Amino acid sequence: MCFTSLIFFEVMILIIKDLISNLAILVTTLFLYTQVTSDSPLKTSSSVSRKIIAGLLAGVLSNVLMQYSMDFGETIVDLRHVPLIVATYYGGTLPGIITMFLIITGRFMIGVNPSSLAALIMIILITCATVLSNLMNVRRSIKISTALTASNIIFTVIISFLIRDLNIMLVLAPSFWILSYTAGFTSFYIIEYVRKNQKVLDNYKSEATTDALTGLNNVRKFDETFNQVSSQAKQKNERLSLLFIDIDHFKTVNDTYGHKEGDQVLIQLGEILKNTVRSFDVVSRNGGEEFTVILLDCPTERAEQISESIRENVEIHPFSLTTGETIHVTVSIGLACYRETTESTIELISDADAALYEAKKGGRNRVCIA
Structure with a gap:
C-alpha cells in the first residue's frame, strides 16, 4: 500500500512539474509578445495580415509547448490549447483557425497514431468551443471561463480513452484542470496588464502634447x-x-x-x-x-x-x-x-x-x- 502511494505521489509530482514548465514557457512568451506588440495590440478589428501573423505566432507557441509535453506512452499532455484560446479571443476566428491547423500539423509531425488522431479531434472541438464562447454576449471573464472549462472537459473525455491507468487519471485530470485555469487566467491577466499600462502611457504622452479641451497640439x-x-x-x-x-x-x-x-x-x-x-x-x-x-x-x-x-x-x-x-x-x-x-x-x-x-x-x- 505504501509502495503504491509512493508511486502515486511520484507520478503526481512529475505531472505537476511538467505542467508548470509548460506554464512558465507560456507566460514568459506571452509577456514578451505583449510587450513587443503593445503599440499595436491584436484586436478583432485588426487587419487580416495582423491576424494571420498572430495566428502563426500562437501556433508556433503551441508547438513549443508540445515539445515540452508530458509523455505517457499512449499520448502526450500539455497546455497547447491556451495560445489558441488567447488568439481567438483577441483576434477572432481567423487566428484561431490558423493556430488550430499549426497545432494539428505539429502533432502529426511528432507521430501518426491513435493518440494524434484523438488530438486532432480534441483541438478541433476546442477551437469550435472557443469560437462559440467568443460570440457570447457576456463579459470577458465569462467568455474566458467558458472557453477554458469547455477545453478542460473535452480534454478529460478524450484523454480518458487514451490513458487507462486510473491512478494516473486521478492525478492528471485535476492537475490539468487547475493548471489549465491558472495558465489561461494568468495569460489574460498579463496581456490586459500590459495593455492597460500601455494605454496609461499613451494617455500621458497624449496629454503631454495635446490640448485637453480642443484636441489640438498644445x-x-x-x-x-x-x-x-x-x-x-x-x-x-x-x-x-x-x-x-x-x-x-x-x-x-x-x-x-x-x-x-x-x-x-x-x-x-x-x-x-x-x-x-x-x-x-x-x-x-x-x-x-x-x-x-x-x-x-x-x-x-x-x-x-x-x-x-x-x-x-x-x-x-x-x-x-x-x-x-x-x-x-x-x-x-x-x-x-x-x-x-x-x-x-x-x-x-x-x-x-x-x-x-x-x-x-x-x-x-x-x-x-x-
Whole structure:
C-alpha cells in the first residue's frame, strides 16, 4: 500500500512539474509578445495580415509547448490549447483557425497514431468551443471561463480513452484542470496588464502634447513641431508661413456667458481651423484664446488667402452654446513668412506675434502681414 502511494505521489509530482514548465514557457512568451506588440495590440478589428501573423505566432507557441509535453506512452499532455484560446479571443476566428491547423500539423509531425488522431479531434472541438464562447454576449471573464472549462472537459473525455491507468487519471485530470485555469487566467491577466499600462502611457504622452479641451497640439507640441519644420524649410529651401490667431474680445464672452460657454467657442474654433487649413498644416492652441497655424511650404500670398478664409469662416459661424443660444465672434490674425517677410526662422514667431498686435491695434477682425 505504501509502495503504491509512493508511486502515486511520484507520478503526481512529475505531472505537476511538467505542467508548470509548460506554464512558465507560456507566460514568459506571452509577456514578451505583449510587450513587443503593445503599440499595436491584436484586436478583432485588426487587419487580416495582423491576424494571420498572430495566428502563426500562437501556433508556433503551441508547438513549443508540445515539445515540452508530458509523455505517457499512449499520448502526450500539455497546455497547447491556451495560445489558441488567447488568439481567438483577441483576434477572432481567423487566428484561431490558423493556430488550430499549426497545432494539428505539429502533432502529426511528432507521430501518426491513435493518440494524434484523438488530438486532432480534441483541438478541433476546442477551437469550435472557443469560437462559440467568443460570440457570447457576456463579459470577458465569462467568455474566458467558458472557453477554458469547455477545453478542460473535452480534454478529460478524450484523454480518458487514451490513458487507462486510473491512478494516473486521478492525478492528471485535476492537475490539468487547475493548471489549465491558472495558465489561461494568468495569460489574460498579463496581456490586459500590459495593455492597460500601455494605454496609461499613451494617455500621458497624449496629454503631454495635446490640448485637453480642443484636441489640438498644445504649446509644447507646437514648439517641438516648429523647430522640426523650421529645420526642414532651411534644408529644402522652402517657404514657411506662420499664423498667430486670437479671438477678439474673448474676455467679454467669458464674462457674459461664463467660462463653460467660452470653452465651447474655443472647441468650435479649433474645428473651424482644422477644416479650413490644408490637411498637412499644423494647428495648435498655444494657450487661452491664442491659436497658431504652421503652413508648410506656403508663400505669403497663399498664406494670406488661407488667413482670410479662416477670418471669414469664423465671422459667419454661429457658435453654439450649451444653453441653446448662438453667438458670433471674430478673430485677428498675424502672418509671417520665412524667406519673404522674415529672413530667419528664429524671428518668425516674434514677427507673426507683432503682426497680430497690429491687426488688433488696427480694429480687429482682420489679417495683418509682418
